[in-house]
Amino acid sequence: MITSSIKAASRRIVASVLGGCMATAPLSAQPCAPTIDPDRSIVVHDPALLKEPFALRKVIAQLLRDLPVPASGADAEAALMASLVATFAKSEEVNPISNVVMKVDVRPGENQLVASRLLDPDDEYGLVPVGLFNRLDLAPRNFRNCGEYRIVYAFKAPISPPKVGKFDDRFFLIFEMKMPNPQFVGAAGCLGLADFWRDLSDIEDDAQRIEALRKFYFDGIPGYTPGPIHPHHLGALGQLRGNLFIEDKWQLREWKLLSTDPGRFVMEPVKSNPLAELYVDAGKKADGLDPLRAEFHAAFVAHKGILEGLLEPELVFIPKAMMTDPRLNPHSPAFDRSHYEKVVVNRVGLPTPDGRFNEFQSDSQGTLDVPEENLGSDFRNDITFALQKLLTGFPLGASVTIDDVMARAGAATCGGCHQHANEKPIGTVNTVTFNWPTTQNNKGFVHITETGQLSKTLTDSMIPFRRDTLAKFICDPPLDETAGLGYLQERFEAALADYNQTLTDYRLTRLNVITTLQRDALTQGGPPATAAELTDAERKVTARFEESLRQKMEAVGDAERNLPGAFVENRRPH
Template sequence: MKHHRTRATLTSTGLGLLLMAPGCLPDLPGTDDEWGGTLDETIGDELGETTFGEEESSSEEESSSEEGSSSEEESSSEEESSSEEESSSEEESSSEEESSSEEESSSEEESSSEEESSSEEESSSEEESSSEEESSSEEESSSEEESSSEEESSSEEESSSEEGSSSTEEESTEEESTEEESTEEESSEEGTSEETGNEEFCGLVMHSRRSLIETAPAALDGTSLEELLAQAASTTDLVADADFTYTRLFDSFTTSDAGVLAGGSHCDDELVDGQATLNGFPLACPRDEAEHVSDLDSWFPVAYVNRFDLAAADGSDCGEQRVIMASNSLGRAFIIFEARIPNPTPECGPAACMPVATFWAKLGQMEDPVERGEQLRAAFLHGHEDLEAAGFEPFMTGVNMTFGSGQIRTNTFDDNPWTLRQFEFTTEDDRLGVVEVPVSNNSQARLWNDLDDHPAGLACRASILANLDSLVSDNVARMDLPLAPACFAAESRDNDGEIDYAEALLAGSGEFEASLAEKLEELGSDLSPVEVANRAAFASNCMGCHANANGFDLGHGMSAPSSMGFVHVNELFTQTCDGLPCFAMSPALREEFLPDRESVMEDYLDEFCEAVCDPSGAADADALLLGPATVGLPDGYTPLDELLAWEQAYEGSLAPLTMGGRPRSVH
C-alpha cells in the first residue's frame, strides 16, 4: 500500500472526529564526546555568552569493507576509539564474509544446506536480495538455475520471503521465470511475510552528533525559507506562493483590521470580554512580530534535526524531521518546521522506517559538511533517491505539518515577553495557508491551583492525575505530561507566573496536593507533589524547558538541565565540531537529550536491521488511509474547532507510545 499525496480537502462534513499533538521538550540534544571541543558557558542576560575550550577530538577512524561500504567513526577518548575499532573490525569481518563468493550461500536463512555452497557459489544469498545488479549479472544465470532447483527440492524450512527474493532474481530466463511462479505460489499458500532487505544495514554505527542533528553552517548553507515554503506547497499539489504563506504566518500576530491579508488567522479572532484568547486562554495581541511580513529573505537555517525517537511504536509513522530557521531582522525570531513522517508501507510496521534511520546513520559517516548538506537538502526539500525508492516523499511536504501529523512553531523575542506559538498548514483555494492553534500539551500554572476558577481547571487536574506516571522516570529526556486538549494554552510565554506549577499548587486548598501524593504512592514513587509539579513545569511547558524551569529541583537529587539563554541552538554563537564552526547547543541538548535519542536509534537499528514485513499491522494501515498523508490538507475555511475535533479522534486511533516508550503526543 502506498500513500497517495493527491490534493484533497477535509470539509466540515464528517468532522466529528484534537490531537494531543507534540509538546515542548527541546528540539535538539548532545554530548561532548564527538564535538572536537569543550564548551564552557556563562549564560548572561537573555542571550548568554559562550567561551570555548581548545580540546579537539583526538581520533577519527575510517574503515571500509571489501565491498566498498564505509563506516567512519570518530571518538573523543581512547577508550571509545578502542571500542569503535573493535566494532569496525567486526563489520569488516562481516563484510568479508558477505563479499566472498564461496561463503555467500551460507547466510543465516540458507545455513541448513552448507553442501549447496559449491553449486550456489554465485547465486544470490539473502544479503544479495537487495542488489538488482547481482540478479541481472550473466555470471549467476547458470548457477542460479541449478541452485534454485536444489532450493525448492531440499528446503521447505526457508521462509517465503527468501523464496520471494530468490524468485525475483530468477527472472533472467524463461526457465527461471517458471520457477519464480512456482515459488510465488508456495509463498502465497504459506502466507508468510516478505523480506524488506534490511540486512544490509546491520552494523551501521551512529555518530553522536551528525546522526542526530546538523548545525554546521557549511552543511546548512543554501537552504532558504522561501524554498522551504514553496516546496511544502508544490509537493502537496498547490501553487508555490511562499510570500502568501509567509504573510499568513506573521499576519496572525496582529488584528484582522491591521492585517496585510484578509482572512486567515489573526490574534483577535477569539475575544472574551474584549481580551484576545485561543482555546479559552489569553493571547497577547497585537505583537511586533507582525512586522516580519516584509522580510522573507532575512531567515537562515540553524539546524536540521532528526527526531526519529518520536516514531510511533507500531510504525504507523516514522517520527519527525525538523528544520530550524532564524531571523535577526527585528530582534530574535525562530520558525521550527516539525514534519511527522508517514510510514509509506505501514502494514510492515516499524521495519519500513529503516530507510529514514539509515539515512541519518550514514550521514554520521560523512566528515565533509558540504556532502552532508547535499544529502540533507535532498531528503528535506527535493526528494532523496534512496528514500524515494522506499516510498518516502521530501520531509518538508505540506501534509506532514498539518492536523493529524506535524506542526510549525514560532519562538520569538521581537516583542516582550518571549513567546512560542503553534500553527498548522491548510489549503486556501490553490495555495498553502496557515492556521494558528493552541500549543499542544503546554498549560498554565493556574490549572494546578484548585481554587482557581478557570472553566477547564477541574478537567485538567483530572488529566494531570491520569497521566502522572509519565513524570516519575528519572531520565529527564523522557519526562513528559500529556494533557487533555482543553488544557492547551494559547501560547507559551514568559510572564504572569505561568511557569511555576509548584507555587500554584501550594496556593490551592491542599486537596489537589493530597490527590497528587495519593497517586504518587499508588505509582510506587517517593517523589513529593512539589517535585512532580517542578518536573511538569520543565517537561510540559515550553517556557519552562527553554528558560524558567532551568535548575528546578526535580527530586532524587536531580535538577532541570540548562538551556542557552532561552534557546537550545544559538544562532549568535558557534562552537567547534569536527574542527569546524557549528551553531552552539545548550547543555540540556548535549548532555541529556541527544544521548537518549541516540540510544533509541541504536536500539531500533539493532532490532530491525534483519526485520521482515509484518502484515499484522494491517488495521493500523487502514487507519492511516484516513489521515493527512492520503486525505490531504484540510480546507482552511473549515472552523478551527471542527479541525481540532477531527484531529483528536484521528490521533486516538493510532499508537499511543513512541519507540522510546514515551507518549506519542508529547516531545
C-alpha cells in the first residue's frame, strides 16, 4: 500500500487547490518510495488475461452506444470498423491545417480486410487485446487531461504463409484515449487516477486486477467518469493508431472518431511526422511544396523551434536538473551514463507550431521517410549554423552533431521510433557516443508483439522512465501552472469550445432537418417521410458539417500538443 507520507502529499496538493479547506497531517519522516510493478501499473501485457474483458467488439459497441446518435448491433459495429478499412483505398488526403493535398499509399491488402472478421477473436484475422498502457507521462503541464490510456490489438499470431506479399501478415490497432481532468484543478485532479494505477501493483490476484482495469476503461472509477472508452476520447482528445504489415511496406497511420451519424473513423495526419519531402532544399523538386517547405525550414531553426525541441534535454533540462541530481552532471564523480542516456531518450521531442507539416503515413521500411536521406545541402548548412550557437548552452562534456540531430528528428517520428532510428548515434557525453535504443529484439521491430513481448526500447528506457514519473507524481505532485501558460492555454480552451459548439450545431441542425421533414409531411397531408428520405437528409447534414468538424478536431489536438508537458517539455505522442 502507499505510505502515509505519500497520502499526506496528495492531501497537501488538494488542500492547496481548495484554499486550505482540507486538514492535512504533518508529513512523515519516512521517505516516499511507492512500490510500482511495471507489469501491473505501467504496461499490462498478458493477452490471455485481456482477451475476454477487453474484446474489440465490446470496445466498438461502447463507442457506438455513447455517440451523440447512438447505434447498436453487429451491423453497426461492422460498419464502424469498415469505415477504417475503407481509408486504405485512398490515394490522397488534405491536411486540415495547411490545406495541402498529400499523397497516401493505396494499400490493397489492408483494404481487403473484412470488418466482421476483425471483430471475431476466433478468426485468424480477428484482433485481440495484447496490452494496456498507462501514459500519465503524456499529461500537459496544466493537467487539463491526465494523459492517455491505451489498448493495443493485434492478430493472435502473424499469418504465415502470408495472403499478401512476401512477409507474414500482421496488423496492430492502438486505441490512444486521453482522459480529461474531471475537476479542472490542475495536478490534484489527476492524483486519484495515479493512485488507482499505483495500487494495481498491490493486487496479487490476476482476475481482480484485470476486473479493476476493465471497470476503469469501460465505466470509469469514482471521480473519473466516463472511462477512457468514449467517443470524445478518440475524437478531439485522442486518436486511433495503426501499425500495418499486410502490404509489404511497413507503415503507421492515425485516425480520429468522427461523432456524426453514423460515426466513422477518418484519417488524420500522423503527429510529429513532418512530410519527409520538406527536408529537401527549395527549388529542387517540382512538387508544389516550396511554400510549405519554406515555413518548415524557418520553423526548424527558429527560437524555441523544432531544433531546440530536439536538443531540449541538454539545452534546458539537464543544466537545471544536474544542480540537484549529480548523476546528470558529466563532470561529477556521481555521473551515471545510463541515467543520462535514458533522460535524453525520453525527452527528445519534435515540436511544431501546429500540424500543418504532418503527413498521413509514416514509413518504417526503406529510406523514403528518413530525414537525413532527404536533407538538402542548403538546409543542412542552415541547421548546422543554428546548432553551433546552441551548443554553447550545453553542459560541459555534452555535444551533438548535425547527424545526431537528424537521427533525433527521425526517432521522434513513428517510423523512426519503431525502426529506422534503431541504434543510431544521437549524442556524445564525455567523448563517448550514445545511441537511440533498439526494437530489433522484438520479432520484427514492434514495441509489443502478438504475444505481449515488449521491445528493449520499452523495457530498458521508456518503462523505467514512466515508472519513475508515476512515483514522483504521487510523492511530489506539482502545483497548478495554468496561469503561466498564457496564450497556449487560451488557444486550447478556445479550440475546444469551438469544436464543442460546432458539434452542438451539427446535432441541432440534424434534429431540425429531420423534425421539419416529418412535420411537413404531416401538415401537407402526404405520406410520412420514408426511412430513405430521412437517411438522405441526415447524410446531407453530415456532409455539410464533416469538413468543419475534422478541421476543428485537428485544431483541438494541435492546441493540446503545443501545451508543454507536465513531465517532459516536448511530449512525443507515440
